[in-house]
């Protein structure tokens with residue numbers, strides 16, 4: 001297939017581009033580089049020995065998107081492009097709705113005009129909201145999201161469902177990611193957040209490599225295995241492979257929804273301790289106040305993706321830690337180094 005990857009110069013998009021190329025697909029990447037790196041795409045070419053067709057453009061630019069879709073015979077779109085910082089979304093709601101929701105509307109209008117009606121969407125476990133029973137299962141209705149970022153994901157899911165309802169020629173796969181971490185085993189691509197990392201794994205890695213002094217663990221008094229929050233961490237390469245499997249799902253009509261997670265919860269302290277055990281690198285930390293908006297614990301019921309897509313997140317936590325460290329220790333300043 002020839003696949004258009006929006007946001008393909010980002011963390012998950014670059015890893016997915018590797019897997020698509022190695023599976024024999026052709027790819028076109030569109031990215032405005034607001035949080036991605038063209039270096040990542042060059043590294044993807046190093047890893048695969050194949051050429052990445054890259055267009056530096058914004059998905060909100062209708063003319064640019066029309067041109068990409070007219071120039072390439074695209075079979076399906078994998079839609080990663082979006083802003084994803086929860087805290088930033090609270091202070092900049094208009095920016096998030098404009099980029100994430102309006103961006104998707106423009107993309108879908110361009111797809112419709114070009115007769116391309118297969119889309120795999122990067123959704124998030126955050127759409128389950130704060131009341132959903134754990135483990136999260138796809139049949140649970142979307143819940144009350146607690147920030148504009150999560151709400152933008154829920155809104156796009158609804159837009160895509162309504163699109164299929166209105167026109168059965170569309171097919172949509174909604175992939176609800178849990179907590180992707182790790183890096184390609186080559187160490188050439190990985191997670192490279194701009195500024196101070198919001199997420200746990202890149203923060204641990206930056207402490208380990210000496211870019212940060214210590215980790216603050218947000219809360220040690222939750223009703224969990226050791227008082228720290230539990231999450232479902234999956235290897236980004238497993239997640240990338242999940243998109244290959246989802247491309248098959250969108251060859252059928254309709255909407256399909258899949259949790260992409262391991263089905264296991266791991267606490268913050270367990271993450272810190274496993275990183276040090278695997279890498280033999282200490283991670284100084286202190287336990288601080290809880291972070292507003294954090295839920296104590298959630299993880300996926302991952303049975304549906306296994307049953308229907310034949311997908312399982314098979315890489316271990318040790319793999320995630322080792323691969324993270326190989327990337328970060330080899331690229332202390334990320335792609336900017």
Ligand code: NAD
Nearest residue numbers: 007010011012032033034035036058059081082084122177
């Ligand atoms: P990322 O920021 O590394 O990648 C997103 C990419 O999209 C970046 O390269 C950025 O430059 C690009 N982009 C953003 N807005 C754009 C626009 N208007 N036009 C063109 N390009 C644009 O983030 P990621 O971690 O790779 O996440 C990819 C997708 O998966 C996002 O939609 C995110 O919301 C979703 N997601 C991520 C996580 C996670 O923990 N990383 C979890 C669940 C869902």
Ligand code: WQD
Nearest residue numbers: 084086124126198199200203216217218229231268291294
């Ligand atoms: C994990 C745990 C923190 C940093 C977020 C988004 C979600 C999705 C994935 C996009 C929590 C703790 C973290 C730190 C810490 N992204 N932590 N110290 O919050 O589960 O999910 O990323 O879709 O939408 O909400 O991931 O990595 O931020 O936090 O103690 O410096 O680590 O409190 O318990 P989270 P995270």
